[in-house]
Amino acid sequence: xxxxxxxxxxxxxxxxxxxxxxxxxxxxxxxxxxxxxxxxxxxxxxxxxxxxxxxxxxxxxxxxxxxxxxxxxxxxxxxxxxxxxxxxxxxxxxxxxxxxxxxxxxxxxxxxxxxxxxxxxxxxxxxxxxxxxxxxxxxxxxxxxxxx
Amino acid sequence: xxxxxxxxxxxxxxxxxxxxxxxxxxxxxxxxxxxxxxxxxxxxxxxxxxxxxxxxxxxxxxxxxxxxxxxxxxxxxxxxxxxxxxxxxxxxxxxxxxxxxxxxxxxxxxxxxxxxxxxxxxxxxxxxxxxxxxxxxxxxxxxxxxxxxxxxxxxxxxxxxxxxxxxxxxxxxxxxxxxxxxxxxxxx
Amino acid sequence: xxxxxxxxxxxxxxxxxxxxxxxxxxxxxxxxxxxxxxxxxxxxxxxxxxxxxxxxxxxxxxxxxxxxxxxxxxxxxxxxxxxxxxxxxxxxxxxxxxxxxxxxxxxxxxxxxxxxxxxxxxxxxxxxxxxxxxxxxxxxxxxxxxxxxxxxxxxxxxxxxxxxxxxxxxxxxxxxxxxxxxxxxxxxxxxxxxxxxxxxxxxxxxxxxxxxxxxxxxxxxxxxxxxxxxxxxxxxxxxxxxxxxxxxxxxxxxxxxxxxxxxxxxxxxxxxxxxxxxxxxxxxxxxxxxxxxxxxxxxxxxxxxxxxxxxxxxxxxxxxxxxxxxxxxxxxxxxxxxxxxxxxxxxxxxxx
Numbered sequence: 034x035x036x037x038x039x040x041x042x043x044x045x046x047x048x049x050x051x052x053x054x055x056x057x058x059x060x061x062x063x064x065x066x067x068x069x070x071x072x073x074x075x076x077x078x079x080x081x082x083x084x085x086x087x088x089x090x091x092x093x094x095x096x097x098x099x100x101x102x103x104x105x106x107x108x109x110x111x112x113x114x115x116x117x118x119x120x121x122x123x124x125x126x127x128x129x130x131x132x133x134x135x136x137x138x139x140x141x142x143x144x145x146x147x148x149x150x151x152x153x154x155x156x157x158x159x160x161x162x163x164x165x166x167x168x169x170x171x172x173x174x175x176x177x178x179x180x181x
Numbered sequence: 182x183x184x185x186x187x188x189x190x191x192x193x194x195x196x197x198x199x200x201x202x203x204x205x206x207x208x209x210x211x212x213x214x215x216x217x218x219x220x221x222x223x224x225x226x227x228x229x230x231x232x233x234x235x236x237x238x239x240x241x242x243x244x245x246x247x248x249x250x251x252x253x254x255x256x257x258x259x260x261x262x263x264x265x266x267x268x269x270x271x272x273x274x275x276x277x278x279x280x281x282x283x284x285x286x287x288x289x290x291x292x293x294x295x296x297x298x299x300x301x302x303x304x305x306x307x308x309x310x311x312x313x314x315x316x317x318x319x320x321x322x323x324x325x326x327x328x329x330x331x332x333x334x335x336x337x338x339x340x341x342x343x344x345x346x347x348x349x350x351x352x353x354x355x356x357x358x359x360x361x362x363x364x365x366x367x368x369x
Numbered sequence: 370x371x372x373x374x375x376x377x378x379x380x381x382x383x384x385x386x387x388x389x390x391x392x393x394x395x396x397x398x399x400x401x402x403x404x405x406x407x408x409x410x411x412x413x414x415x416x417x418x419x420x421x422x423x424x425x426x427x428x429x430x431x432x433x434x435x436x437x438x439x440x441x442x443x444x445x446x447x448x449x450x451x452x453x454x455x456x457x458x459x460x461x462x463x464x465x466x467x468x469x470x471x472x473x474x475x476x477x478x479x480x481x482x483x484x485x486x487x488x489x490x491x492x493x494x495x496x497x498x499x500x501x502x503x504x505x506x507x508x509x510x511x512x513x514x515x516x517x518x519x520x521x522x523x524x525x526x527x528x529x530x531x532x533x534x535x536x537x538x539x540x541x542x543x544x545x546x547x548x549x550x551x552x553x554x555x556x557x558x559x560x561x562x563x564x565x566x567x568x569x570x571x572x573x574x575x576x577x578x579x580x581x582x583x584x585x586x587x588x589x590x591x592x593x594x595x596x597x598x599x600x601x602x603x604x605x606x607x608x609x610x611x612x613x614x615x616x617x618x619x620x621x622x623x624x625x626x627x628x629x630x631x632x633x634x635x636x637x638x639x640x641x642x643x644x645x646x647x648x649x650x651x652x653x654x655x656x657x658x659x660x661x662x663x664x665x666x667x668x669x670x671x672x673x674x675x676x677x678x679x680x681x682x683x684x685x686x687x688x689x690x691x692x693x694x695x696x697x698x699x700x701x702x703x704x705x706x707x708x709x710x711x712x713x714x715x716x717x718x719x720x721x
Binding site: 042059060080081108110111120128129130140141143154171 | 488491495496499501504505508511514515560561562565566608610616
C-alpha cells in the first residue's frame with residue numbers, strides 16, 4: 034500500500050450551544066467549583082442533572098438542583114493506556130463511573146490516578162478543579178481521595 | 182492533547198449560558214483505482230472519463246459505475262475527453278465570513294460540458310473574466326499548469342469533478358456562444 | 370397482528386480493514402447480488418431504506434451518493450436512517466406492513482477506515498458532559514466489562530474464550546476480517562489495551578456493506594421456495610447517560626426480545642452484535658438463550674465489524690444459517706449507541 038496515494042482532509046465545526054435551565058447551572062457550578070445534581074420525580078439525585086426525568090419523561094424543576102460531592106465512590110473503571118486527542122488527559126488515566134456523595138447515579142469522568150495500580154472498584158475519589166475554569170465539563174478531574 | 186473550549190475565561194459573576202465545542206476530525210483515504218488512473222492521465226495532460234454503453238452517459242472523473250443504467254464500468258469504458266467545452270450553468274458566490282471561509286470577494290463556479298464524447302465538470306473556476314460577464318453558452322478551454330507544476334495531491338475519491346493540481350481553470354476562447362437549447366438536458 | 374414478511378435475498382461484502390474502493394463502489398455489487406438472489410428486477414423494488422453515517426468517511430451527503438449503487442433513476446421511493454442497516458430493515462418492514470407495496474430493499478454500509486472511530490464516536494454522546502471527555506466506545510465497553518467482571522458473572526478467561534471461539538468459527542466465513550486458531554492462555558497473556566479489555570476483546574472497525582430484500586408473503590412464495598420469515602421484530606432504547614444504567618443488564622434487549630417473541634418457540638441459533646467479548650453474556654442472559662443455542666456461528670462482530678452494516682449482517686448471517694440447515698429458528702440482534710444503549714431483536718424462521 035506504500036505507493037498508493039492517500040488524500041487527507043479535515044472537518045472542523047466550531048459549535049456553540051445554548052445550555053438551558055439545568056445544564057447551564059450545572060456548568061456554572063463547575064466554573065464556581067461545585068458539582069450539582071437534580072432531584073428526580075421519585076426523589077433520587079441525578080448526576081449529571083437532566084432536564085427530564087429519565088424514568089417518566091416529566092420535566093424536572095431547576096429548583097431541585099442540589100450540591101453533591103466533591104467526594105465519591107468509583108463504581109466501575111477503565112484504564113486508558115493510550116489517550117486519544119479527544120481525551121481530557123494526555124497521559125494514561127482512568128475513565129470511571131463515580132457515584133458522588135449525595136447522588137443516586139454515577140457521573141462518567143476521568144480519574145487522574147497516575148497508574149493502574151492506584152485504581153480499584155469501590156475506591157474513593159474526589160473532585161479536583163482546574164485553576165482556570167470556563168463552565169465546561171473538563172473544568173474538573175477526579176483524583177484518588179488519599180492524594181487530594 | 183485535550184480539546185479545550187475556544188471560549189475565553191468567563192465573567193465569574195455571570196451564569197454560564199453557552200458552551201463552545203470545537204470539533205476537529207482528520208481523515209486519510211486511499212485513492213480508489215479508477216481515480217488513480219484518472220490522476221495519472223491528468224499529469225500527462227489528458228482528461229479521462231468513462232462512458233456507459235447502455236445510458237451513453239460520460240463520467241468525469243471516472244467512477245467505475247453508471248448510476249443510471251446501474252452497470253459496472255471497467256477499463257474498457259475509459260475514454261479520453263476534450264479539454265474544451267461550454268459553460269452550461271454557473272453560480273456566483275458572495276462569501277459569508279463563516280469559520281473556514283478563505284474567500285473575501287464574489288467568485289464564480291461553473292459547470293463545463295466538454296466537447297466531443299462529452300463529460301461534465303462541475304464547480305470549475307473561470308479565469309480572466311469578471312464574474313458579471315460570465316454567461317451560459319460561453320465557450321471555454323482548459324488552462325493547464327506546466328507539467329512540472331502538476332500534482333496529484335488534490336485528487337481524491339471525494340472530489341468528483343476535480344482537476345485541481347493539473348488545470349488552473351478555464352478561460353473564454355472568444356468563439357461564438359453555443360445556444361442554450363443545445364444543452365438544456367445538461368444544465369447542472 | 371403484523372403481516373408476514375420474508376427475506377428473499379441478501380448479500381454482504383467482505384469486511385476490510387481498509388478498502389481501496391469507495392463506499393458506493395463496494396456497495397454496488399452487494400446490492401446487485403441481493404437483487405439477483407431474490408430473482409427480481411431492481412425496478413420491482415417499491416421502497417428502499419439505507420443505514421449509514423456520513424461522519425465515518427467524513428464525506429457530506431455520502432448517504433445520497435450511496436443511492437448511486439441502488440439505481441435511483443427513474444426516481445425511487447427511499448429513506449435513510451443514520452443508524453445500522455438493521456434499523457433500515459425495520460423501517461422497510463414497517464413500510465411493508467401497510468400492504469400497498471410488496472418488495473423492499475434495506476442496506477447498511479460504512480467506510481470507517483478513512484477516519485478514527487475512537488475520535489468520531491464520542492460525537493454521538495451527550496454533547497455537554499460526554500463528547501467533551503472524548504467518551505469513546507472502547508472505554509465505555511470497558512466500564513461495562515469491569516462492572517460485569519466485578520459482579521462475578523464472567524471472567525477474563527471466559528471473555529477470551531468468546532474471542533477464541535468467534536475467531537475459530539470465522540475461519541469458514543469468507544466475509545470475516547479476523548480468523549484463526551487461538552490459544553486462550555496466549556490471549557490472556559497479551560497486555561490490556563483499555564483495561565480490562567485486551568485486543569481480542571475488541572472488534573475491528575471494518576469497511577463493508579450488507580443488503581437484504583424483503584417481500585410480503587405471496588410475493589415471497591412466488592419468488593422463493595425457501596424464504597426466511599421475519600416472525601417478530603422490535604427495538605428499544607435505554608437512558609443515554611451510562612452512569613444512570615445498570616450496565617451489567619440490558620433491559621432494552623430483553624424488552625425487544627419479548628416484543629419480537631423470542632420465547633415463543635425454541636431458538637436454534639443466534640447472531641448477536643457482540644462487538645465486545647463480555648457482551649455475549651449480557652445479551653444471551655437478556656434474551657434468555659440457553660447453552661444449547663449456537664451463538665455467532667459466523668464469528669460475529671469480533672471478526673467482522675462493518676460499521677453501520679454489522680447489525681444487518683447478523684440478519685443476513687442468521688438467514689444464511691437457516692437456509693444452510695444449521696437450524697430452523699434464529700434470533701438476530703443489532704445494537705446502536707454505547708454500550709448497548711439501543712437494541713433491535715429479530716426472530717427468523719425457515720420454511721421447513
